[in-house]
Amino acid sequence: MNMAKLELIRGDITVLEIDALVNAANSGLLGGGGVDGAIHRAAGPELLAECVKIAGERRHIPGGPCPAGDAVITGAYRLKAKHVIHTVGPVWRGGGQGEPELLASCYRKSLLLAEEKGLGSVAFPNISTGVYGYPRDKAAALAVETVKKTLGETPGIKRVVFVCFDGENFRLYRNLLGLQAGQAF
Ligand code: ADP
Numbered sequence: 001m002n003m004a005k006l007e008l009i010r011g012d013i014t015v016l017e018i019d020a021l022v023n024a025a026n027s028g029l030l031g032g033g034g035v036d037g038a039i040h041r042a043a044g045p046e047l048l049a050e051c052v053k054i055a056g057e058r059r060h061i062p063g064g065p066c067p068a069g070d071a072v073i074t075g076a077y078r079l080k081a082k083h084v085i086h087t088v089g090p091v092w093r094g095g096g097q098g099e100p101e102l103l104a105s106c107y108r109k110s111l112l113l114a115e116e117k118g119l120g121s122v123a124f125p126n127i128s129t130g131v132y133g134y135p136r137d138k139a140a141a142l143a144v145e146t147v148k149k150t151l152g153e154t155p156g157i158k159r160v161v162f163v164c165f166d167g168e169n170f171r172l173y174r175n176l177l178g179l180q181a182g183q184a185f
Pocket residue numbers: 011012013014024025033034035036038089125126127128129130131132133163164165166169
């Protein structure tokens with residue numbers, strides 16, 4: 001059994017010192033707003049250059065270069081993190097279009113990718129709960145459940161940090177995790 005620590009932080013994911021920081025990217029992998037924009041601004045132009053290269057290599061993938069539910073890994077450049085895992089959440093369309101499976105896949109594939117690369121700590125933003133419109137309560141419950149389940153397959157991962165930027169997500173995760181939470185800023 002994996003005894004990995006689940007942590008909760010309210011703040012900006014770009015400042016974390018962590019092995020892998022997860023980006024809520026879009027399927028083009030070419031940057032966007034929200035947390036994606038913040039990560040690219042903090043990492044510098046080299047991150048976009050690597051994403052462009054990966055997008056080119058994956059241009060034939062249907063719904064791609066990185067379809068919803070999938071994940072790819074890059075360097076982290078000017079960030080304090082060591083790597084960025086770019087995963088693409090589903091756009092909320094009422095919940096009957098496979099959104100829960102796709103969101104679960106984001107968390108699962110990100111952890112499996114980190115494990116495969118030998119990374120021991122991973123930080124997640126609240127994927128899909130910004131412009132993609134996934135209801136925060138449903139997304140938070142699914143994220144915690146999926147991470148707990150997947151950790152059974154990822155013995156190398158010792159620390160998972162949920163990073164909440166807004167107060168509503170923070171309160172939801174605090175209730176779900178039932179723990180004392182720290183402040184990142
Ligand atoms: P999506 O398109 O997947 O909905 P967004 O970036 O719009 O992605 O939002 C995802 C979540 O990231 C939202 O809950 C938003 O509040 C949060 N967020 C935005 N900026 C940051 C940041 N710098 N650090 C951590 N989380 C952030």
